[in-house]
Amino acid sequence: MNWEQLLSAKRWGYEDRYNADQADARSEFQRDYDRLIFSSPFRKLQNKTQVFPLPGSVFVHNRLTHSLEVASVGRSLGRIFYNKIKSQEPAIDTRLPLLAEVGDIIAAACLAHDLGNPAFGHSGEAAISYYFTDGPGKIYKDRVTEHQWKDLINFEGNANALRILIHPFNGRGNGSFALTYSTLASIAKYPCASVIGGNKAQLHQKKYGFFQSEQQDFEKVAQELGIAKVQDSPVVYKRHPLVYLVEAADDICYNIIDLEDAHRLNILSYQEVEDLLLPLCNSANMPKYLADMDDEDAKVSYMRARAINSLIKECSDIFYKEQDSIMKGDFNHSLIDVLDEPFRSIMKKISGVSVKKIYNYPSVVQIEVAGYKVMGGLLEEFIPAYLVNNSKYHSKLVELIPKQFLTKATDDYSKIQTVLDFVSGMTDLYAVELFRKIKGISFPSLG
Incomplete structure (x- = not known):
């Protein structure tokens, strides 16, 4: 795979109108971001559960606030990567004029990454699947193909997000959101069919990324961008490289911000949160700064910001260092899972605490x-x-x-x-x- 082909401003459904030299106040990828911000599916995220029930007397994150924060982190990850490349090759903009916009591509993809999640968090996905595996929906097994049945019994929000973005729903036109090819590819964490998804040994097959109804559409995007294809049947592709940064932005936000919400709801004490976040802040002066604050919520917010900043730097460094492996499609880890110590151990500890005390609250x-x-x-x-x-x-x-x-x-x-x-x-x-x-x-x- 190569950046010359992977970065494309061609629009889904409007390929014949593509004009790479179009001059405007916004780039094509900033248009993607704005189209998502103003869309009805995105607005609906404000009343979809992230982790904790909505609404409540204490503010906690919903899917919309989560997506906005992920987009902010994703933009930073993309910008840092571009700056690193440019420092090594000052004339990179001449060879790759769209590379300067990877931050905007990632930010748009981050906005869209949860569009396909149903109500009630991830349990909504499980509830839909359960209807077909153990509920009245079992009767439809013999009325669809094997691959279609896999779509239904393993309903996947990632695949549903792609469908929302490209399916020609009535009244929306053939292009639906008409996003750029690169933005569409950057949300596909698991670019394979449902019948082969679930292979946890391969990161790009851990789940699946498109329903049977959108398989040909995804293949069209993948072929245009030169994404490496693993096999034809069942269909499996490698990831678009920017998927790793979209995934990292999501991982950073939910791991850290769930702790902040848990503290506000008195699920975790201040000391428990400090023990988890302070080592991520990577600053010897943090205890002094915290001692000058009286409000515990303010302390947690400050540590949250510093922790996210540290993780952005660490993940961007890994993405840059692993370019060869990532571009070959051989990198089989999420960035958050290969952090250097002590970050990796701390993130595993946060994950364990979250499962035990937050997700089972x-x-x-x-x-x-x-x-x-x-x-x-x-x-x-x-x-x-x-x-x-x-x-x-x-x-x-x-x-x-x-x-x-x-x-x-x-x-x-x-x-x-x-x-x-x-x-x-x-x-x-x-x-x-x-x-x-x-x-x-x-x-x-x-x-």
Whole structure:
């Protein structure tokens, strides 16, 4: 793989209008960022659970604030990489004019990385999968292909994000978001089909990155950018190099910021958080700075900022040093997993504390359990209604599905995806309210 081909401002759905020399106030990749910021799927992230239930009397992060912070970190990672390259090759802008914009590409990809996550955090993904593996959805196994069934029983937010960005939903035009090829490729953490995803020995196959419905679309992007292909069937590609920086930005943010939220909710004491964050700050003067502060929240925020800054520097150094391996597609680690000591051990310790004390905290588990009931309940109503539609009740349910999601396709896989597009795009609050109304638990207001 080479940067000359990997960096492209060609737009999905508008390839014939591509103009690399177009002069404007914004670059093509800044346009990507702005299109995402102003989009409805992005706005909906403000009411989708990150970790802790929403809303609450104490501010905690949601998917939207998380995505904005990840984008900020990602932009810094990209900018540092460009500066390192330019320091070694001052005339790099002549040879690679788009390299200066890798920070904007990464920032846009970071904004989009969670667009496909359903309500109720990662439990929403599991709830959708459970409907097909252990719920009423088991009956559809013989009505779809083996590969399509794998999509359904392992519903993946990463693949769903790509679908949201490129699928021609009704009324959006063929290009949907019409993002650049490089931005689209930079969100594909696991560029393989679902039937072969789940191979934890290979980072790019740990999960999967596209549904069967978008496989040809992803292949078109990958071929245009010269992304290394591993095999044709099932389809497997190596990662676009910038995926490593998008992934690192996400890893840095959720590991560090979940601690800050846990402290605000009194799940972790100040001392517990200080013991975890202070070693990451990489500053002998930090204890003195902290001693001058009276507010514990302010202390945690300061350590959070310094810790993130240290991790950005460490991850950018690794990305630069491992360029040969990354460009060959042979680098089989996330950047956060190969940090130098003591950072690596500290991050593993943070991960352990997070699993034990944060992700298994009662309110977090409760929202996960509620997610199973709500998401499963919606699917058991809407999927039979849309596939069968042989009663007035079914017809009324179908009328609740926005027209943008409806399909002219007649196969069951496409129809099931219509319902999944609708349900996975719901916010936590809307999903709960709709579930209560169609189950007769509450009644809609006439006001």
